[in-house]
Amino acid sequence: MLVLEVICSLIGWLCLYILFCYTFTQRGPEWNCRLVTLSHGVLIVLLTAYVVFIDGPWPFTHPGTENTDLQTLAMIVCLGYFFFDLGWCLRYRSEGPVMMVHHAASILSILLALLLGESGCETCGVIFGSEITNPLLQSRWFLRQVGRYDSLLGDAVDLLFIVLFATVRVGVGTIMFYCELTSPKPSLIIKVGGVAMYVLAWVFMVDIARFGYKKSRAKYRKWLEYRKLGEENKQKLDGHSGKNE
Secondary structure: OOOOOHHHHHHHHHHHHHHHHHOOOOOOOHHHHHHHHHHHHHHHHHHHHHHHHHHOOOOOOOOEEOOOHHHHHHHHHHHHHHHHHHHHHHHHHOOOHHHHHHHHHHHHHHHHHHOOOEEEHHHHHHHHHHOOOOOHHHHHEEEEHOOOOOOHHHHHHHHHHHHHHHHHHHHHHHHHHHHHHHHHOHHHHHHHHHHHHHHHHHHHHHHHHHHHHHHHHHHHHHHHHHHHHHHHHHHHHHHHHHHHH
């Protein structure tokens, strides 16, 4: 039954991709795949937010507890998407080894939680923390495609992405990781999966920190150039006024 439900989730995401392909015929496969990714990001963040913050139990205090029906549903929806995205990435060879390892680790972690029938609350918490930045990441890519990335909106998207990733995925993720390791309830294999996901989060954090530093440095240089140009123009205007007098 579980296998059938995951297959249905996979078919659902595949059908959505085909629908986007027929709707946006002038766009390439990556555009349509990222639309699916954006749709999944919004849906799974809303679903896991309800699971974690409303339906419960709280993942920081109840790791390793038996999965609820809603937790199982959220994990099935997410697992079907990851199978779809992994297949697409293999087909078009669009991602590097780190992202492929992330996909594989995510699939194995969710599979373990589903097959063991436990640790659904912290798994949904990790999914929420991992996917909350996904809509921003896709928005950044779409802004690039339509030529709107080099703008105030693009800067705002990048800043919000970095802040959310650092505070939620790394900051809150560290607390959850500690609770997972110190709790006696989760099985050892679940804890090993948690270690893998935590290490990957830090790998991404290092890359994001480098990106943020490079972009900030480029923005600062650009600001200095504009300031220097403004001062030169002001001096020319003052000199021109003095000659006229």
